[in-house]
Amino acid sequence: MRAAIISVGDEILIGQVVDTNSAWLGQHLSEIGITVKKSWSVADTHDEITLGLVQALDEADIVFMTGGLGPTKDDMTKKAIADFLGVGMFFHQDTYDRIKRIFDRMGRKMSPAHDDQCLMPDGTQILTNSMGTAPGMLFRHQGKIIISMPGVPYEMKAIMTEEVLPMLSAQVDTAIVHKTIMTTGVGETTIENELSDIIATFPSFLKIAYLPSLAQVRLRLSATGNDKLLLNETVDNFSNQISEKLHDVIYGYGNTSLEKEIALLCTEKNIKIGMAESCTGGHISSKIVSIPGSSSFFTGSVVSYSNESKVKLLNVNPETLTTYGAVSEETVKEMVDGALETLNVDVALSVSGIAGPDGGTPEKPVGNIWICVGNRQNKVTYLLKSGKDRSKNIEIASIYALNLLRKFILAQ
């Protein structure tokens, strides 16, 4: 099944918005064995949407459209599709009721423009949008499928995950078996070199992809064929070989994250954790709090962004700050002691560094970030030497810190 993607919106063409939807769609479609043949970005006009649709249907069996479904007038997709299919519009009462419930809950009034959102081209199969007002729509046309979804990424993802992907994967007859292995701390080239002997023995129907993000590389094994049992066995077999080889840098499998792994470990071992964050400014805590139910093991954090708050809230010795500086092994150790005490937790994590772009010195350049994890008996420290980009430094430091925390809890 060949797919095409059409992203509708002037804001994409003039570069005010980076189109991340197409990449997400490409990734998730390829995981269920559907190949994206081409993708388009087109302007928000009736003619351009129609032309895009004609071209896409010429080259693909299924066309995914994102954008152009909002309640304001610059949104043209629905009208263009109805005209292309040569059908009229009907009022979809269920959508109206759902939008009304959302507005009632927020204590707001619906406007006439929201009524327009309930108009659908005749023959529309509604795809429920659990995250917003405009529903997704599916059309069947001359043996092909057109799917139109809002351009807001989390709304599109909800419709795809809850409605479209389950439906499509049931229709695809070639099986694809995926397994994802999550690593952190080494680059993709190093991993590729480490694995070259194993990869040389892969059967032809097994592929590996390296999906790098900041300080992490996801390895995705994909086996394609008709014999699902064989595919599963093959993926498991090679996943085990890879796990043995890369043991030290693997932190989980499948749809996981460092914070999810930490949540599982804390719950299993009944360990309470807390943080003392300086340069990461609450970023690590907010990752932990993104996990539902984190209140059962996460007590809180002190974001000690000034020396004063390090002394007052974490009981760091002022002399330590004067002698060694806020960015030092000694300070992060005292921050852990302070967090253990103040937050009354079993294990604490601390971070202090120079995030940049300014503030570095020859001895302590921008990107030098000290991390400490410990309990009342012992502590582990790590000096991360990162680059000059502030947001990258904060993200990389958070990932290194969470991984250090994960390993520490694992060893308890």
Place this chain on the structure above:
Amino acid sequence: MRAAIISVGDEILIGQVVDTNSAWLGQHLSEIGITVKKSWSVADTHDEITLGLVQALDEADIVFMTGGLGPTKDDMTKKAIADFLGVGMFFHQDTYDRIKRIFDRMGRKMSPAHDDQCLMPDGTQILTNSMGTAPGMLFRHQGKIIISMPGVPYEMKAIMTEEVLPMLSAQVDTAIVHKTIMTTGVGETTIENELSDIIATFPSFLKIAYLPSLAQVRLRLSATGNDKLLLNETVDNFSNQISEKLHDVIYGYGNTSLEKEIALLCTEKNIKIGMAESCTGGHISSKIVSIPGSSSFFTGSVVSYSNESKVKLLNVNPETLTTYGAVSEETVKEMVDGALETLNVDVALSVSGIAGPDGGTPEKPVGNIWICVGNRQNKVTYLLKSGKDRSKNIEIASIYALNLLRKFILAQ
């Protein structure tokens, strides 16, 4: 002059890489008055590249191609262009000499694959790549222009900035003037209704676009024409009318954010701020810390995720928690008092709510989030009623809280 963009590469179609080049090109071309009519992502094959080129030249006067020029075997763009133009290849000695100098400097040997990088279709106008080995190429074909550049973003940007944009802006006579207005707190439909009278008086060369994200809407005014003075005056005039009308919900202009505006205000008014975060778990603090130099006005935060930490670190009265609960107006007020004291700041912000997906009750459903901002004299509180999605609730609460903080500081 109508432009089209073709991004070449399977890695884009399967979503392994997000295409940021097209957005960058769209933005910089529209700034010099060139409209991107459409963009494509195509697979790394001779046929798909050729088909893309045919379609793009059919709809545009100038075609920008990125990707497919590297030294590895899967890069096909150059061969496809030569065949499309019906020309042979020549060896470009200057490029060879330049690549050799780069390798000599790094102490590395050139491989045979790099020799291939010096082969160019006959008639190529070379565009120097100051950031990498593969040069950009310009072709003139039946009155139209084809520009091919590497897909590596910083190499493409170097070629565009140093070679292409100066050349094109000398040729373009249409100008485009953009202005962006940032709003928060109301939906795009409400804004459109509010502005309908003003928009009805827009001249035909002025357009408005609504670009929504969570709890925010960006308004973009675009004027196109030959008389740049008139365009600037028109955009300014209508931007003023819109600003007067939407006064309450506008927080800034151009490339700004709530946290940037807060940073400017704190610096200007010499105000120090701190936070007491419960359900947002450090997310608001991390937004503030994302701004370089925030240590000059941001002292720190207490992420009080347990009742115990609210009492111990923020001095919240245990009776308040028992009587009114952690998610209450009374508690967020006491959290602000605690933060003002503990963090020794002028203005403090607090948030406590039920982020979900579980933990709600009939009286306090998931999505109920109390926010308080205040100084030692007075406090403002707000009850946000959001939905059931945890990550959305945290993001929306953070935006509402930052906006409340911004308004409070503005009034000081």
